[in-house]
Each structure stands twice: as C-alpha cells, then as structure tokens.
Amino acid sequence: MMKVSAPNGITMSGIRIPQGVHMEVPVHSIHMDSSNYTNPTTFSPFRFAASHSSCLNHHKSVVATDDAFLGFGYGKNSCPGRFFGSHLMKVMFAYILQHYDVKHMPKRPKDFIIMEFRAVSDNTQIRIRRRK
Numbered sequence: 001m002m003k004v005s006a007p008n009g010i011t012m013s014g015i016r017i018p019q020g021v022h023m024e025v026p027v028h029s030i031h032m033d034s035s036n037y038t039n040p041t042t043f044s045p046f047r048f049a050a051s052h053s054s055c056l057n058h059h060k061s062v063v064a065t066d067d068a069f070l071g072f073g074y075g076k077n078s079c080p081g082r083f084f085g086s087h088l089m090k091v092m093f094a095y096i097l098q099h100y101d102v103k104h105m106p107k108r109p110k111d112f113i114i115m116e117f118r119a120v121s122d123n124t125q126i127r128i129r130r131r132k
C-alpha cells in the first residue's frame with residue numbers, strides 16, 4: 001500500500017490521483033486471473049516448477065518477480081530477502097516431512113483476510129505427530 005505524498009497528486013494512465021489517497025495493488029485478484037494462470041483457483045503443487053506449463057506466457061520461479069507474480073513485490077523495491085525466505089521455507093517443509101506425520105484437513109478452512117493479505121485463520125486446528 002502507498003499513500004500519494006506529492007502536493008499536487010499524481011497522474012497515472014491519465015487518471016489524476018490527489019495527495020493523501022492510499023493506493024493498493026490488487027495482488028490476490030492478479031494471482032487469481034485466468035489470463036495470468038491456468039486454473040488459478042486450483043492448488044497445483046508444481047505450478048512454479050520450471051517444466052510446468054500452468055503459468056501462461058512465461059515460466060516463473062518462486063523468486064522471480066513480474067507484474068503477474070507479486071508475492072515478493074515487483075520492481076526496484078521487490079523483496080531482497082526472497083532468496084533466503086524461499087530457501088528457509090524449503091528447509092522447514094523438508095524437516096516437517098522428515099520428522100512429523102501431518103494429517104491434512106478434509107476441507108481448507110476459510111482464510112483470514114486483511115485487505116489484500118490472506119492468512120490461515122488463527123482458530124485453525126491441525127493434527128501433527130512427531131515420528132518416533
């Protein structure tokens with residue numbers, strides 16, 4: 001989210017936006033747009049794998065940023081920690097898979113939504129057991 005600070009506002013694509021207006025990029029809608037992704041609402045574990053074709057037009061990696069994949073932002077202020085972050089997530093998932101049994105839920109619980117951000121609801125329960 002950004003707030004227009006220029007005293008006279010800014011003009012984007014011919015539209016004048018006055019000072020003080022908060023602007024937000026509709027990230028979720030862009031990620032759920034079928035002109036960007038095939039079957040965008042379907043969980044596809046290999047969607048971002050290099051050989052997979054469900055990203056239209058171009059292959060994306062989890063750390064590549066572009067105007068249709070905004071998990072780490074886009075442009076000069078995109079996240080510099082994304083390489084570290086994605087490695088850490090892989091290490092965490094590998095550790096969990098090696099050491100725990102996790103029972104997945106029959107139905108995904110409703111997301112907890114704050115503006116364009118979505119997270120798992122804080123009263124979600126999972127069954128997880130450390131392997132002996």
Ligand code: HEM
Pocket residue numbers: 070071072073074076077078079080081082084085086
């Ligand atoms: C999964 C983990 C992470 C996600 C999803 C994430 C996501 C983001 C997003 C969306 C932005 C905003 C880009 C923008 O303003 O357009 C950002 C910025 C930033 N992130 Fe991350 N981030 C993650 C991990 C990290 C880590 C581990 C670090 C540092 C070790 C980090 C450091 C930063 C910094 C310094 C910025 C500001 C960049 C700038 O304004 O030039 N992030 N991140």
